[in-house]
Amino acid sequence: MSFKQRLLHPEARLAYLMMLPASLFILLFMFYPVLHVVMMSIHDTTRLGHLRDFAGLRYYNETFSDPVFWRTIGRTVVWTVVAVLVKTIVGMIIALLLNQPYRGRRFSRMLFIIPWASSVPISAIIWRWVLNHEFGLMNHTLKSLGIWARPPVWLGEPLPAFISNLWVDTWIGIPFMALVFLAGMQGISADLYESAEIDGAGALTKFSRITLPGIRHIIIIATLLSALWTFNDFNVVWIMTKGGPAGLTDILITALYKSAFEWLRFSRAAVLAVVTFVVLMALALSYARLYFKGEND
Amino acid sequence: MAARWKTKYTPLVLFLTAVLLVIMLFPFAVMLVTMIKPSFEIYATPRWWPINPTLHNLVAVWGEYRLAGFFTSSAIIAFGTLLANVLLCIPAAYAVARLRFPGRKFSLYFFLSIQMFSPVIVVISLFRIFVELGLINTYLAVILANTVFTMSFTIWMMTGYFRAIPLAIEECARVDGASRLTTITRIMLPIAAPGLVTAMTYTFIWSWNEFLFPLTLLRSQARFPITVGLYNFVGRFQTQWELLTAAAFFALLPILLLFFLIERRLVEGLAAGAVKS
Amino acid sequence: MKKKVILAFTFVAVLGLVAMPLFGGGRREARPQVTVFWALYDGLTEDYRRELESAFMAAHPDIDLDIVAIPWDNMYDQILTSVAAGDPPDVSVIGTRWLLELKEMGAVLPVEDYVSQALLDNIAEGTKEAELEGVLWGLPVAAGARLMAINKDLTDVVPTTMEELRDAARDAADRTGAYGLILPGQKHTELTDFVYYFYAAGGEFFEVQADGSLGRSTVNSEAGVKALQFMLDLAEEPGLVPDGYLSQTRMDAHPVFYAGNAAYVMIGAWAESSLADAGATFEVEYAQIPGFAGHPSQPLVVTDSLVMFDGAGNPEAAAKFIEFFYQDEWKARFDELIGFPPVTLSAAALPQFDTPLYEALGEAAINAKAWPLMEGWAEYDDRIWDAVSEAFLGRKTPQQALDDAAAAIDRARGF
Secondary structure (H helix, E strand, C coil), X not given: XXXXXXHHCHHHHHHHHHHHHHHHHHHHHHXXXXXXXXXXXXXXXXXXXXXXXXXXXXXXHHHHCXXXXXXXXXXXXXXXXXXXXXXXXXHHHHHHHHCCCCCCHHHHHHHHHHHHHCCHHHXXXXXXXXXXXXXXXXXXXXXXXXXXXXXXXXXXXXXXXXXXXXXXXXXXXXXXXXXXXXXXXXXXXXXXXHHHHHCCCCHHHHHXXXXXXXXXXXXXXXXXXXXXXXXXXXXXXXXHCCCCCXXXXXXXXXXXXXXXXXXXXXXXXXXXXXXXXXXXXXHHHHHHHHXXXXXXX | CHHHHHHHHHHHHHHHHHHHHHHXXXXXXXXXXXXXXXXXXXXXXXXXXXXXXXCHHHHHHHHHCCHHHHHHHHHHHHHHHHHHHHHHHHHHHHHHHHCCCCCHHHHHHHHHHHHHCXXXXXXHHHHHHHHHCCCCCCHHHHHHHHHHHHXXXXXXXXXXXXXXXXXXXXXXXXXCCCCHXXXXXXXXXXXXXXXXXXXXXXXXXXXXXXXXXXXXXXXXXXXXXXXXXXXXXXXXXXXXXXXXXXXXXXXXXXXXHHHHHHHHHHXXXXXXXXXXX | CHHHHHHXXXXXXXXXXXXXXXXXXXXXXXXXXXXXXXXXXXXXXXXHHHHHHHHHHHHCCCCEEEEEEECHHHHHHHHHHHHHCCCCCCEEEEEHHHHHHHHHCCCEECHHHCCCHHHHHHECHHHCCCEECCEECEEEEEEEECEEEEECCCCCCCCCEHHHHHHHHHHHHHHHCCEEECCCCCCECECHHHHHHHHHCXXXXXXXXXXXXXXXXXXXXXXXXXHHHHHHHHHHCXXXXXXXXXXXXXXHHHXXXXXXXXXXXXECCCHHHHHHHCCCCCCEEEECCCECCCCCCCCEEEEEEEEXXXXXXXXXXXXXXXXXXXXXXXXXXXXXXXXXXXXXHHHHCCHHHCCHHHHHHHHHHHHCECCCCCCCHHHHHHHHHHHHHHHHCCCCCHHHHHHHHHHHHHHHCCC
C-alpha cells in the first residue's frame, strides 16, 4: 500500500477522527501557550510579559553562562532520579505486600493511598509542622526514641532541607506507584504462578520471571510519568522552602516561577521553561523507544 | 495454597506492612493529635498526646468557615474534569491502541508531550486565553485547564489496557455483527474497566488537589475549591497549627470516603476481567 | 456503519464540551460587578469580610460586590497574573512598595480622581505614602511602624541601643532558660528581619543620585556589614535565639514569643491581637526598636494601600466601595482587628485607640523609615536575603555576601 492509500484507508480515517477532539483541545490549550513561551524566550519582554524587540539567543546565552543555572540543573537531575528510584522501589514493595492474601489487606490498601489522596499543598504544609525544629513531632520522636539525639534543622540547612523536600515529594508519589503496580500484578494470570510453582520456582524467581515481565509496560509508563511529575513538582518545594536557604533547594521549576512571578523577568523564565521542555522531551523519547521495543510497527 | 502462604510469609508481610504504614501515615498521626490540642500546647515542649485534649478547634473551623461551599466547588470541578476526560480520551486511546494508521507512534508522543509542561509554565498564557473566551471566574475554565493536564495520563493508561485485551475477543464480537461503538462500550470498556477506574481516580485526585489553576482562574470566594480555601487558611493560620490541622482533616474526609467506595473496583476489577476472558 | 460510529463519537464529544458550561456557572451579570482583592491580615476575621460585603450590597443594591480573601504570601503574584492577563480586580490592597511597579505598568488609576474630597481630607497627612509626584494613587489601608514587644515576666530591661538589647536578652536567657530574642532566619515575603538591624545601623539600600533617583546599591556599606555581623553574633550565642531559627520565618518564630518562651521580639502592631489569640497571660511592654550605639532608633514603617485598577471596568462603583469602607463604622473596626493605628482623622479620635500600644506606635512613626520605592524591588529584596542566608550558613562572610548581593543588584539595574 502506498503512503497515501494507507492515509486514506477507512481504518486510518476513523483513527484520525477519533483523535481529533483530543488533539484540537491540546493544540489550543497547550501548544498555543507553549508557543507563546518560546516566543517570550527570544524576545525582550515587558514586566507584564508582553513581547517587545526580538532578542535572538541573548537570554539563552545569559542563562547558560550563569553558574547558578547549572547548579540548579544538577540539583534537579539528582532530585528527579533519586525521587523516582525511591518511589518505584518502595511502591513495588508495597504492591507486592498488598498482593499477598492476608486478613485486613483491603484496609491497609486504603491506608497506603491516603498520602496520595491528600492534597499536595496541604500535605506539604503539614510536613512543615511535622519537621518544625523545636516543636515538631518528628524531631521529638527521633530524640525520645534515641534514634537521633541532635537531628538537623530540617528546613533551615541546605542539605537537610533538600532531603526534606525530596522525601515529601517521594512520600506523595509512592502510593500512586504502588496502586498502579498492584493493578498490573492482579492482571497476571494465577495459572502462571501455579505452573511455576510446579516447576519448583522460588518467590524471587517468580518475581523476576513472571511478575516483572508481566507489568513491564506499566512500569515503564508509571516511572516515566513519575519522572515528569517529579521534575515539575512545584508545590512541594515552594511551600516547604521556597527554594531557600539562599536558593540552595531550588529546582528548575521553582527557579522558573521565581523569575517570572516574583522578579517579572519573563524572558529569562521562558528560557528556563524551554530548557525544561527539551530535557523532558529527551527523557520521554528515550522512554517511548523502550515502550515500543520488541514491536514491529 | 492460601494456607501455605499464610504460614510461610504472613508474619513478614504483616511486619513490613506495619513498618511502612507507620512511615507513610506519620504526618496524619501528627495532624490528628495536633487538631485536638488547645492552642497553648502547640508551642510548648512537644509531646504526642495533648494534656487537655479538646474538640474546640474542629468546632471553631467548621463554624467560622463555610467548608461545605468549598467542597461543592471541588466536586463540580473534579467531576467536570472526569467527564471531559472520558469523552476526549477514550476514542483517542482506542484509536492508538487498536487501529492501524500512519503516525501512530507520533500520536502517542504527541499525547505524552503534554506531561512535559508544568502548569506553572502555561498559566499566564492560559489565563489570557480564558480572558479572551470570557471564561475567567467560571468552573469551566478550571475544568478545561485540568483536563489538558490529565489527558495524557488517561490516554496512556487506556491505551495500555486496550492493548492488553486479546484481539480475538474484539474480532469475535465484530464477526457477530457488533459495530465498533458497541464493541468499545460493551466489550473493550468493561474489560479495561480497572484501567479506566485507575485513570479516573488519578484524574479526580489531580483535579481535586490542583491548586494553581483555581487560584489564578477563579475570582469569587464562592467558587473556590477546597485547596484554595485551605491555602487561604494557611495565610491566616500559619501559626495556628491546631486550626490548620483541623481544617486539613475536614478536607481529607470526603476524598477518603470516595476512595473507600471505589477501592474494591480499583484493583480487584482487573482480576475479575482477566478471569472472564 | 462506520459513518454512524464516527458521527456518534463526534456528537458525544461536541455535546460534552458544549454541555459543560451548564454547570460552569459562567453567566454574565448585567449589574456592575466590583471585585476586591482583600489581604488576609493577622487578626482580620472571615465574619468581618462577610459582614462588610453584605452591608455594602444592602446599601448599594445595584452593585454586585465580591471581596476575595487572599493570603499576603500570594497577593503579589495574584495581582501580577491578573494585570498581565488584562483582567485586574477593581480594587486591591497592595504593599505600597509595589505601587511604583504597578504605576509603571499603567495598571493603576489615581484614586484621588475618583473618591470624594471629604474622604481625602479625612486621611492623615503622614500616611499618604502612595503619593507620587503630587498625585495620590492609593489610600493607606494599614500603616504602622514596627516596634519591640517585651515579655515582662522574663525581663524588666527596656534597652535603648542594640548592644544593650543583646546584653539584656542574654541575661534574660541565662536567668530564665527561655530564649532572649526572636531572630527569624528565613524570609517571609519581605526583608523585614534584616532591615530592623540595617536601619538601626543607619543603613541605606541605595545611594541617591544628583537628580534624586536611586543609584548603586549600598547594602554592602559599613552599616550593612555591621548589621549582618551583629545578627550572626546573636545567632551563634547558644540559647540566645531559638535553636531552629534557621528554619523559621516570622510566622513560625513569633509564636515562640506568644507562648511566653522569649524575652524580646521585633514585631508589628498585630502583636496585641495575636497574643490574645494565642491566649498569652504574661505582661507585655511595647518599646521602640533601638538603634546601634550612636545611631538613632529608625524603625521600619510599612504601609499598605488600597488602589484602583485600570481596565477593570467599574471605577465609579469601585469608588463607592472605597467610600463605604472608609466610614468609621467599618474602617475603625478594621484597624482595631488588625491592630494598626487608624489612618483617618475621625477614627484617630476614637477612644479604642488610646492604649499603650498605640502610644508606642505613634512614637515609632516619628523616625520611621519605609522600604525603597522602586521597580524590581522584589528581586533585589530576594538577593539581599540570600546574602543574609549565606552568611548565616557560614558560606560567605557578611562582607562577601553583601558585596555579592550589591554587585548582582547593580548588574540587574544596569549600573
